[in-house]
Amino acid sequence: MRDQQPAPGRPGRRLSTKETAEVLGVKPETVYAYVSRGQLSSTREPGGRGSTFDAKEVEALARRNRRETSMSSGSGGELSVRTRITLIDKDRYYFRGVDATELAAHHSYEEVAEWLWTGRMRPGVTFTAPEAAVAVARRAVDALPEHTAPIDRLRVGAIAAAAEDPLRFDLSEEAVLGTARVLIPTLVAALPPQPYAHHHDEGPLARRLWGRLTGHEADEASLRALDTALALLVDHDLAASTLAVRVAASARAHAYAAVSAGLGVIEGPLHGAASGLAHRMLLDVLERGTAVPVIADELRAGRRIPGLGHRLYPGEDPRARALFALMERVPRAEPALLAARDIVATTARHTPLHANVDLALAVLTVSSGMPATAGETVFAIARTAGWIAHALEEYGERPLRMRPSGHYVGPRPPQALPE
Template sequence: MTDQADAAGLPQPSARRLTTRETAERLGVKPETVYAYVSRGQLSSNRAAGGRGSTFDAAEVDALARRTGRRESTAPAGALSFPTGITLIGGDRYFFRGVDATELARRHAYEEVAEWLWTGELRPGIRFTAPADALAAARRAVGALPSHCGSTDRLRVAVVAAAAADPLRFDLSREAVLGGARSLIPTLVAALPAVTEGGGATPPGLARQLWPKLTGHPADEASLAVLNTALGLLIDHDLAASTLAARVAASARAHPYAVVSAGLGVLEGPLHGAASGLAHRMLSEVLERGGAAPVVADHLRGGRRVPGLGHRLYTGEDPRARVLFELLAEVPRAAPALAAARDVAATAARHTPLHANVDLALAVLSVSSGMAAEAGETLFAISRTAGWIAHALEEYEERPLRMRPSGQYTGPQPPQPLPTAGTAAVPQ
């Protein structure tokens, strides 16, 4: 019988039979669609034992999934845990597509790390360029903002302006999304105003282009190496809050610019991208007061956590902080801020066993380079844009709107009378 099936080119029977529900989940469709496949001859079924329901051959289902572009889902609909081939975190290390992320960021330019994350291919020497129309629109929009606006405000506006300048933004094909990403990131950097006015052509490489947007200090090679590595290290960190928001937007088939906007909206929170600003202010105060002890004591006395310490995904030192501290040790002007950061970690360790995280390392860079407190957030936002795009590319290949959790209603039990002026809902 097996030989006859082979000769006829038919799928081999498998010992593994799937229920209708399992088949629907593997195909990423509703159970009704499974039976539609059967009626069209795309899938065969057998009556289940006892005559209740149908079963399906797993190999045949997988073959159909490959033809239709569906992929097996290992998590139920609405779950916040789902497959990703981008970043793995474990054992106080993290990896981009299986490669040690810290080594990748140390050895390659930001654009090369982004390409690896997007495509799984290393493209040495690749550089991103901003299209003239998008850049002009972004600069006009950013220039119209009030002077008190911060960099994240400017980036959000720049994304919207760049989207408006791209009439093909709704094309969600892989190549279109990649082309848009390669132009959006340099557009965001170029749309930011420089800290000090300067002439000359913009040098190649995103780190060199970003440096004058963050500080008026001259860019030495050691400092640029820190900035470039920081950009590479921060590209992705699994399903952080902003990345989850980006994936939800992509699940609704929002275009890539809207996906980035969703990520930026979450990033601004003080517990996410803005956390490095808190560490910057604390480190500045440590330098002013000549030691970490009084500053750490003030935080503890006020019931506040000490910024720049601890990460729920790492039991030891954040590997991103470790790499940046090693590179900052090669920057002479960073020595005082680096010593202050070590002092903070050592002082706080007497109270709680927390290690330095990447926010503290970014604070050392920003404080020692004469950057504003928000510089770390800006760096974070620019870098993570590539990660949001990577997750969008993955999500576009999944069935749409799969992340649909159900609310647990805790309001007044119906039926309630229609409200009238001056009445309030029943308190719970």
């Protein structure tokens, strides 16, 4: 690191972009990401070819990054990661400081995704994918067995789209945003249309997704509910799949690979697949006419009741509240809504648990004639935008910071060679 002459009126040592990147342990393009986020200030010197940075400010940022790290131990031994994307606080959650349910009520999924990525609103934005990417993804997905689950189709579609993109290793913010705006509609277009469905390949993403989930005709109230569900589910802090995405991004995996990591985790029954369990339970209640025997059977089998309770919300899940309110405007949803309320009331006799978003999503999927896997598909498509936001944030951090140390508890060495 060499000394530079102070700029007039700006006392102190100045660093070049390359020197600043070395101090921070990042790529030069990441230095400008810090500038765009207001974490670092730059000055273009008269007659100079690039920007310079105040050495003290750079060193302070480096210290802050080391101190707050990467990954630090939080309360209760849980891991915590610095993020500016989502805050969950007192039965509400916020995207970049704005109430997420309000955003979803007034903006489309695509608009909320743009807000999450850039902190700017782009009214009327829609995502489109080039025909070449869609064709490659469709061919790969169509080659899978007929019984293949939607999440497996999405994973294969993401891999195929990556193989078609020669610029996938460009991790600059502009390139990653371009990838996001193409990948999401490509994943939707790669899903096979449902029989008898009037599928669309243009217009809002929710309308394009509808025909991949059900053969029922779409009414405006149901489409609005699906679009809002996508916007509500776009991110939820560091859920398991999101942490997997950040680990991949920390290792500088490209955006397609990071999304693939998230898709791999989301399939678990305690994550994205939870809405499918709630869907099947809701159908059981509708068939039997009451929730009492259904709840009894679940408890007798030693299972928790799907669609109820959330570790982050002592009260009602705000996503469920917003989605239930929209489903009340869908006439054909009334039986499923009544069944969901019966489930909550029956369980509340012994344990006062509130409905979570999985139960609300099940009301949407059941009343729309969708399969049990549809909620997981909605969840994955929605969360892809959030994963991209977290990958972008992680690309601006020190590489490989998601590398905790193992606490070895095995036999102490030296041990004899096994025979």
